[in-house]
Structures are given as C-alpha cells and as structure tokens.
Amino acid sequence: MDLTLKIWRQKNASAKGKFETYQLKGISPDSSFLEMLDILNQQLIDDNIATPVCFDHDCREGICGMCGLYINGRPHGPDTAVTTCQLHMRKFKDGDTIVIEPWRAKPFPIIRDLVVDRSAFDKIMQAGGYVSVNTGGVPDANAIPIPKRNADTAMDAAACIGCGACVASCKNASAMLFVAAKVSQYANLPQGKVEAKERVKNMVKAMDELGFGNCTNTGACEAECPKEISLSHIARLNREFFVAKIV
Numbered sequence: 382m383d384l385t386l387k388i389w390r391q392k393n394a395s396a397k398g399k400f401e402t403y404q405l406k407g408i409s410p411d412s413s414f415l416e417m418l419d420i421l422n423q424q425l426i427d428d429n430i431a432t433p434v435c436f437d438h439d440c441r442e443g444i445c446g447m448c449g450l451y452i453n454g455r456p457h458g459p460d461t462a463v464t465t466c467q468l469h470m471r472k473f474k475d476g477d478t479i480v481i482e483p484w485r486a487k488p489f490p491i492i493r494d495l496v497v498d499r500s501a502f503d504k505i506m507q508a509g510g511y512v513s514v515n516t517g518g519v520p521d522a523n524a525i526p527i528p529k530r531n532a533d534t535a536m537d538a539a540a541c542i543g544c545g546a547c548v549a550s551c552k553n554a555s556a557m558l559f560v561a562a563k564v565s566q567y568a569n570l571p572q573g574k575v576e577a578k579e580r581v582k583n584m585v586k587a588m589d590e591l592g593f594g595n596c597t598n599t600g601a602c603e604a605e606c607p608k609e610i611s612l613s614h615i616a617r618l619n620r621e622f623f624v625a626k627i628v
C-alpha cells in the first residue's frame with residue numbers, strides 16, 4: 382500500500398505545532414498501525430528527512446492503554462473496539478491519506494508530537510482507585526459469594542485500560558466514563574464497598590479539580606471506547622455519588 386501521512390508535529394508543550402506530510406510506499410496490509418509508524422520513523426532516519434515521530438506505546442496487545450492516537454478524526458482510528466496498536470493497515474486503502482493527531486484535551490497536554498501527558502488519570506486513581514482495607518488472600522476472595530450479575534458488571538468495568546479515548550472524543554473533555562468504570566468496578570464487589578463513599582467523592586473531586594469537563598450525554602465516549610465500556614457505568618457513578626453525598 383502507498384500512503385500519504387499528515388502527522389501533527391510539535392516540539393514541546395509550549396511550541397506551536399503543525400501538520401507535516403510524509404509519503405510511505407509498499408506498506409503491507411497486514412502491518413499494524415504502529416508498525417507502519419515504525420517503518421516511517423526508520424525512513425525519516427535513513428533518508429535524513431526529519432526527527433522520528435514520537436508516539437506512545439507499550440504492550441502493543443491492547444491492554445496497557447498507552448497508544449491512543451486520533452486517526453482520521455476518530456480516537457484509535459476507523460475500526461470499532463480496538464486500540465491503535467491493534468488496528469491493522471488492511472482497514473485502509475491503497476492511496477489513502479491518513480491524518481494522525483494526538484489526543485486533544487486540556488487535561489492531557491501535548492509533550493511532543495503525538496505523545497500527551499495522561500498523568501491526570503493517575504491522579505484520579507490516586508484519589509480512590511484502590512482498596513486499602515485488608516481483604517485477605519486469594520482463598521478468602523474465593524470464599525465470598527458474589528452474585529454473577531455483580532461479578533460480570535465489575536469485570537466489564539475492569540476492562541477499562543485508561544487510554545483516554547473517552548476524554549479525547551468528548552466535546553467537553555469529560556472523564557466520566559473512565560471514572561465511572563473505576564467506581565463501578567469496586568462498587569459491585571464486597572471488597573470495594575468498605576470505602577465506596579469516600580472513593581466516589583474523592584475521585585469525582587479530583588476529576589473536577591484536574592479540569593475535565595462535565596458529561597452532557599452525547600455518548601461519544603461509549604462509541605469510541607476500545608473496551609466498549611457502557612454508559613450504564615456513568616449511571617452507576619451518579620447513583621454512588623448521590624448516595625455518598627446524602628447518607
């Protein structure tokens with residue numbers, strides 16, 4: 382496949398960024414999107430065209446949440462329920478022009494090129510995304526009967542990889558789907574109930590203080606989430622928050 386890439390280049394958070402255009406030839410449709418970027422970077426180095434394009438990645442298996450890119454106007458690109466690292470070039474056509482941008486959201490400042498600082502998510506997790514009470518060992522956990530419906534809901538919520546696509550896709554840069562997934566994961570399990578009220582209050586407070594916007598129910602986050610986290614978790618978050626505030 383021959384491709385034209387329009388890629389956002391920006392030296393640092395305060396520098397002015399702009400799109401640069403690069404041509405790539407002979408890309409295999411079986412390459413992953415990140416492999417395609419690796420090939421581009423090798424070409425930029427070998428031909429002394431430009432410094433390599435910086436982009437984030439780690440597992441390349443769809444589980445770490447590092448690799449978010451805005452591709453042709455969609456977080457993680459044109460495929461549904463896949464991360465950028467799991468996207469393959471067969472989803473594009475020979476001769477295509479592909480526009481690649483970083484996440485665009487105030488709480489995720491650009492570090493360089495396509496890399497953004499998502500430590501705001503870490504701060505939300507530090508505010509309550511953990512269980513600090515003694516829950517015993519593995520045999521204890523297995524001895525506690527949990528209704529299947531609750532276990533399934535908690536597991537669905539736990540699928541969130543913290544990639545930030547929900548924030549990037551939201552016109553308000555809301556982190557509600559991410560926070561909802563974390564709150565819902567714990568709220569559905571007995572181990573998480575001990576600290577449930579403090580958790581939801583602290584995580585929502587951190588989310589607001591870090592500059593994320595409000596949810597206005599557009600559903601863009603659910604549509605673009607690579608792990609198909611359901612909006613129903615936001616309903617759960619709202620219920621948990623309401624109860625924590627009044628009781």
Ligand code: SF4
Pocket residue numbers: 540541542543544545546547548558559562602605606607608609610
């Ligand atoms: S809710 Fe979905 S889009 Fe948002 S951080 Fe989690 S996995 Fe990514």
Ligand code: FES
Pocket residue numbers: 437438439440441442443444445446447448464465466467542
């Ligand atoms: S590199 Fe880990 S999810 Fe994509």
